[in-house]
Amino acid sequence: MNDVLNVVVDGLWRQGDKNLAVRLVAANGEPLPGWQPGAHIDVHLPCGLIRQYSLTGESTTESYLICVAQESASRGGSRYIHQTLRPGQTLMISAPRNLFALRDDGPVLLLAAGIGITPLYAMLLQREAQGVPFTLHYFVKRREEAAFARELDHSLTHGVCLIHCSSEGKSPRQTLAATIPAPGAGERIYTCGPAGFMAAVREVAAAKGWAETQIHSEAFAPVAPVVASQQEETFTITLASSGEKWPVPANKSIAQVLQDxxxxxxxxxxxxxxxxxxxxxxxxxxxxxxxxxxAAEKTAATQHxxxxxxxxxxxDLVIDL
Ligand code: FES
Structure with missing residues (x-):
């Protein structure tokens, strides 16, 4: 477990009628590690679960802000945060990790669905502070569900924010084609939400002339089953440092074999x-x-x-361990 930080829950409040914002401060009163929009932290919940949440709001080291949706199909993390977490409680978190960073200082088209707003809200605030143009399209089922709706409603100088509600006839399926224009010079798309939403964004954007390399996304759930099926082939995993090798059977992940x-x-x-x-x-x-x-990283010369x-x-697969 790397870089675990002890934090205190400093505040909890509603953001829309099914989301809870959680402000965390360092337990020792020191500044927290710096972060950039797109970063997430692992939150070690006292119920034994570890969950990843995007940092949102302004990029500050005084506190971290996350926002958690109440999931009807919760695997336990969302339920714990909504029903049990209290101000003053201490938690362990990881240092921020960023796999969804803004690539450059250019204009951005931000496309969020549901709680996928969290990393994109941080990106929007950074672009607003930098004076760089942005557009946010935020898709929710009902208007009351929108997180940060009041903040997004404030006058923005450098960009616009539009909230689209399925209950008002503006679902992604009905609206995406009209909301994604042809790409502007140096513009990039950042999208976050359910896998189906992001796949639709990529499909519409590609049809409008956006290159794959201009579209960046972050998923909150796996798009494919991660448990190997019995039809999987066994292969061998080798550690480059020691030359040790072990078979990886159909019913185990590489990580499980290594830990075993x-x-x-x-x-x-x-x-x-x-x-x-x-x-x-x-x-x-x-x-x-x-x-x-x-997709580019998965086909690059250097693979992870x-x-x-x-x-x-x-x-056979040889890894740098
Ligand atoms: S543990 Fe999260 S990607 Fe493997």
Missing amino acids: NGVAVPLSCEMGICGACLTPVLDGVVDHRDTVQS IALCCSRSHSR
Whole structure:
């Protein structure tokens, strides 16, 4: 477990009728590590779960702000935060990790759905402070669900924010084609929300002339099952440092095999969405199953593998451990 920080819950308040904003401050009163929009932290909940949440709001080291949706299909993290977490409670968190950073200082088209607003709200505030043009399209089922609606309603000098509600006939399916224009010079799209929403964004944007390299996304849930099925082939994982090798059977992840053999693996989400376990690959063909890396990163000359969920197309895979 790297860089664990002790923090105190300094405030909890509603953001829309199904989200809870949580402000965290360092337990020792010191500034927290700096971060940039797109960063997330692992939150170690006292119920034993570790969950990833994007940092949102202004990029400050005085406190961290996260915002958590009340999920009807909660695996426990959202339920704990909504029903049990209280101001004054101490928590452990990781240092911020950023796999969704703004790539440059150019104009941005931000497309959020549901609680996917959190990293994009931080990006919007940074662009507003920098005086760089932005447009935010924020899709929610009902207007009352929108987080940061009051803040987004304040006059913005350098960009615009539009909230689209499915209950008002403006679902992504009905509206995306009209909201995504042809790309402007130097413009990039950042999108966050359910996998289906982001896939629709990519499809519409591609049809409007956006290149794959101009579109950046972050998923909150795996898009493919991360548990290997019995039809999977067994392959061999080799540690470059020692030459030790072990078979990875169909019913185990690489991370599980490594841990079974006493190799420490930094794990967090175990679903391929946080990047904690990304490890350089020195030889072999990776069967990528994570949603952390972009398509370009998954086909780059230098490859990384998410040990918690990805597998191998080749019989042998050599990793830099
Ligand atoms: S532990 Fe999160 S991507 Fe592997």
